Amino acid sequence: MEHGEALNRGLCDRYLLGQLSEAEERDFERHYLRCPACVEGVRARAAFVAALRTALREPPRRRPWLGRLILWWWRLEDRWRGQR
Numbered sequence: 001m002e003h004g005e006a007l008n009r010g011l012c013d014r015y016l017l018g019q020l021s022e023a024e025e026r027d028f029e030r031h032y033l034r035c036p037a038c039v040e041g042v043r044a045r046a047a048f049v050a051a052l053r054t055a056l057r058e059p060p061r062r063r064p065w066l067g068r069l070i071l072w073w074w075r076l077e078d079r080w081r082g083q084r
Contacts, residue, residue: 001031003038007081012041016049041080048073 006012011028014020020028032038051069 001027003031003035006031006035006038012038012045016042016045037080044073044076044080 006028011020011024011031015025015028015032028038032042048069055069
């Protein structure tokens with residue numbers, strides 16, 4: 001599997017969400033172990049999901065940083081996509 005294929009098929013996201021078939025998961029894990037961009041993609045997405053879950057548990061008045069978190073995510077996504 002090439003990095004472009006993993007990117008185009010959204011495998012980092014689908015991997016974290018448990019949406020891959022056993023064969024897809026096995027193929028992605030083989031690729032993931034050799035691809036620094038996918039390692040960073042999975043780590044960043046996992047961190048984003050954890051931060052978002054934390055933010056949503058807090059009362060609304062304590063979420064002024066949520067917008068900054070979303071902007072950070074978009075910038076990271078743009079950088080990751082540029083590594084094709």
